[in-house]
Amino acid sequence: MPLTFELDPAVSPELRDGICALWADTSNADGAVGFLPPVTVDDVRTELVKHLVAMAEDRARLLVGRDESGAVAATAVFGLNTHRLMRHWCWLYTVMVHPSHQSKGYGRALMAAAEDAARGMAGITGIRLTCRGGHGLERFYGACGYKEVGRVPDAIRVGDGEFRDDITMWLPLN
Numbered sequence: 001m002p003l004t005f006e007l008d009p010a011v012s013p014e015l016r017d018g019i020c021a022l023w024a025d026t027s028n029a030d031g032a033v034g035f036l037p038p039v040t041v042d043d044v045r046t047e048l049v050k051h052l053v054a055m056a057e058d059r060a061r062l063l064v065g066r067d068e069s070g071a072v073a074a075t076a077v078f079g080l081n082t083h084r085l086m087r088h089w090c091w092l093y094t095v096m097v098h099p100s101h102q103s104k105g106y107g108r109a110l111m112a113a114a115e116d117a118a119r120g121m122a123g124i125t126g127i128r129l130t131c132r133g134g135h136g137l138e139r140f141y142g143a144c145g146y147k148e149v150g151r152v153p154d155a156i157r158v159g160d161g162e163f164r165d166d167i168t169m170w171l172p173l174n
Contacts, residue, residue: 003065018072032132089126133165
């Protein structure tokens with residue numbers, strides 16, 4: 001069954017807890033979403049609060065995908081630029097699909113929903129995101145229409161002596 005997507009859902013304790021659980025589960029399945037396993041729901045809560053504050057300040061927007069049971073199964077956060085010369089594009093952060101839903105096409109569905117949402121945002125003509133090398137994410141985003149526009153070798157430290165590239169991807173919307 002396909003996911004149901006909602007942009008700017010009302011933030012409730014259920015939604016907050018669902019996103020925290022999704023983020024912890026994704027991180028613990030070795031997902032490249034800002035943490036290294038093992039993590040707990042409490043570990044990711046602080047980062048979620050930062051997104052929620054940015055949303056309250058109109059600096060971010062949340063896209064949530066729910067599965068057939070209504071559980072939070074996917075997210076993406078749009079970071080809106082405040083610099084007057086960069087307001088025409090947005091960032092895409094915390095892009096994740098629950099590990100139990102991998103290989104169902106939900107990642108592509110999330111990216112298509114994010115593209116549609118960005119196209120509906122006044123003045124937005126592009127989406128920029130970064131991803132961690134070593135997971136094949138640049139190929140996934142490339143298949144979704146993004147182009148690699150930059151790479152910083154070994155910019156992400158995932159362990160003692162273990163580094164990954166920080167890859168910048170771009171999707172023009174015009």
